[in-house]
Amino acid sequence: MISSNIKYLRKQENLTQEAFAERFGVSRQSVAKWESGESTPDIMKCGEIAEYYEITIDTLVFFSLEGKETVNNVNGGKYIFGMTKVGDRGQIVIPKHAREIFGICPGDRLMVMGDTDKGGIALAKVSFGKLFTGR
Numbered sequence: 001m002i003s004s005n006i007k008y009l010r011k012q013e014n015l016t017q018e019a020f021a022e023r024f025g026v027s028r029q030s031v032a033k034w035e036s037g038e039s040t041p042d043i044m045k046c047g048e049i050a051e052y053y054e055i056t057i058d059t060l061v062f063f064s065l066e067g068k069e070t071v072n073n074v075n076g077g078k079y080i081f082g083m084t085k086v087g088d089r090g091q092i093v094i095p096k097h098a099r100e101i102f103g104i105c106p107g108d109r110l111m112v113m114g115d116t117d118k119g120g121i122a123l124a125k126v127s128f129g130k131l132f133t134g135r
Contacts, residue, residue, distance in 0.1 A: 001064050002046070003037040008066045009053055010035075024048055054096045056085050094123070 010020040010031070017031040024045060033039040041049065043057075050057045059065070084092050094104060102125055104110070114121040 002040055002061045003035050005060055005063075005065045006031070006041075006049065007035040009049070023052070054093055 006020075010017070015023070017035070018028045021028045021031045026041075026045065030039070030041075034041055040046075046057050046060055050060045053060075055065075084095065086092055098104070104125055109126055110123045111126045112121065112123055
């Protein structure tokens with residue numbers, strides 16, 4: 001998965017292999033080898049790439065990113081944004097693409113909801129004016 005994910009992430013930003021390589025301090029040839037599956041980035045480089053794109057290393061290595069952000073075209077506004085890790089104090093990082101689509105900015109308030117029967121949790125951006133006045 002990592003080779004196709006690196007290529008996918010690079011192309012999502014319309015970067016050349018050279019520009020991607022420059023961003024992460026490697027050669028263009030290294031990026032070409034990563035994308036072809038001839039080699040893989042070391043764990044530290046995987047960490048840099050994952051951190052930059054606000055995904056986990058597990059997601060970068062094991063989860064196919066290709067096409068996941070375009071599920072909305074098939075399922076009427078539904079998305080899969082990948083995975084995030086819960087920090088020691090319960091913090092999560094909402095992926096950049098999700099923040100952009102839903103207009104989530106620093107300081108915004110999110111409602112946390114859950115369903116124990118289905119094992120699910122959800123976040124919703126709320127405006128307290130709309131929440132309490134129905135506007």
